[in-house]
Amino acid sequence: MFARIPVFIFWLLHFLPFRILVWIGNAVGLLMYVLAHERRRVATINLRLCFPQMGEAERARLVRRNFQAFGRSLIERSIIWWSSAARINSLIRVEGEEYFNAAKGKPVILLTPHFVAMDTGGQWISQRVDVVCMYARQKNLYYNDFILEKRCRFGHQRLYSRQEGLRPIIKGLRENMPFIYPPDQDQTVKDGAFIPFFGVPAATMTSVSRIAQMTSAIVVPCTTRMLPGAMGYVLQFYPPWENYPSGDDIADARRMNEFIEQRVLEMPEQYFWLHKRFKTRPEGEERQSFYK
Numbered sequence: 001m002f003a004r005i006p007v008f009i010f011w012l013l014h015f016l017p018f019r020i021l022v023w024i025g026n027a028v029g030l031l032m033y034v035l036a037h038e039r040r041r042v043a044t045i046n047l048r049l050c051f052p053q054m055g056e057a058e059r060a061r062l063v064r065r066n067f068q069a070f071g072r073s074l075i076e077r078s079i080i081w082w083s084s085a086a087r088i089n090s091l092i093r094v095e096g097e098e099y100f101n102a103a104k105g106k107p108v109i110l111l112t113p114h115f116v117a118m119d120t121g122g123q124w125i126s127q128r129v130d131v132v133c134m135y136a137r138q139k140n141l142y143y144n145d146f147i148l149e150k151r152c153r154f155g156h157q158r159l160y161s162r163q164e165g166l167r168p169i170i171k172g173l174r175e176n177m178p179f180i181y182p183p184d185q186d187q188t189v190k191d192g193a194f195i196p197f198f199g200v201p202a203a204t205m206t207s208v209s210r211i212a213q214m215t216s217a218i219v220v221p222c223t224t225r226m227l228p229g230a231m232g233y234v235l236q237f238y239p240p241w242e243n244y245p246s247g248d249d250i251a252d253a254r255r256m257n258e259f260i261e262q263r264v265l266e267m268p269e270q271y272f273w274l275h276k277r278f279k280t281r282p283e284g285e286e287r288q289s290f291y292k
Contacts, residue, residue, distance in 0.1 A: 113260045181208065195257050
C-alpha cells in the first residue's frame with residue numbers, strides 16, 4: 001500500500017508544466033545532496049579520482065549540479081511514464097537521426113552510457129522500434145513490475161533481467177531488434193577486464209565486441225543530454241563505429257571507455273557519478289578500497 005503513494009504523487013506531477021517540473025527536480029536534487037551523505041561521498045570520490053586536478057570548491061559545485069541533474073531526471077520521469085507520445089517528443093530534439101534510421105531492420109547495438117536522462121531517450125527510441133534491453137531487478141517487487149511496465153508502454157519491448165544472461169539478447173538481435181546497452185557500470189570482471197577510465201583501472205564489460213561478433217551487429221552510440229531550464233533534451237546518435245569489433249576485446253573496451261570519457265567531458269554534471277564505478281579493484285587492491 002505505502003509503495004503506491006510515491007507512484008500516485010509522480011502521477012500527479014505529470015500534469016504540471018515542464019518548467020515547474022524542472023524547478024521541483026532541481027529542488028529535490030539539492031535536498032538529496034544535503035541528506036544523501038553516502039552518495040554525496042561516492043560522487044566526490046569518483047570525481048576526485050577522475051579529475052585530480054580539479055579544486056575542492058569546483059568539485060563540490062559539480063557534485064551539487066550532479067545531484068540537481070539526478071533530481072530532475074527522477075521528477076521528469078513522470079512525463080515519460082504517463083504523458084502522451086506527442087508531449088514527450090515535443091521536449092526532445094534529435095541529432096544524427098540518420099544513423100538511427102539507417103540501422104533499422106539490422107542487428108544494432110545502441111550503446112547508451114549512464115547519463116541521467118538516458119531513460120528519456122529510451123522512450124523516444126521505443127516509440128519508433130521494438131527493442132531488446134537488460135535491466136537490474138528492484139528489491140521491491142511492486143516497483144520492479146511498475147518500472148518494467150512503464151519502460152514497455154510503447155510498442156512490444158523485450159526487457160530481460162541480468163540474471164537471464166545474454167541468450168535472449170542474442171536472439172533479439174538476430175531478429176533485427178536493436179539492443180539498448182549501457183555497459184559502463186561496475187559489474188565485476190567476470191565478463192570483462194580492468195580498463196582505464198579517466199586513468200583509473202575500472203571493471204569494464206568486454207561483451208559489446210563479443211555480442212557484435214556473434215550477431216554481426218553494428219554499434220551506434222547515443223546519448224541524451226538534459227538542457228538548461230525548460231529547454232528539454234537532445235538525443236544524439238553518433239556514426240556507427242568502423243572496424244568494430246576489431247578482434248581484440250581489450251582494445252575495443254578501451255575504445256568504448258575513451259568514447260564515454262569524451263561525452264562525460266561535454267556534460268560532466270550529468271554522468272551517473274553516484275554509482276561506485278571503481279568498486280571492483282585489481283588483484284592486490286582491497287575491494288571497495290576507494291569508498292572506505
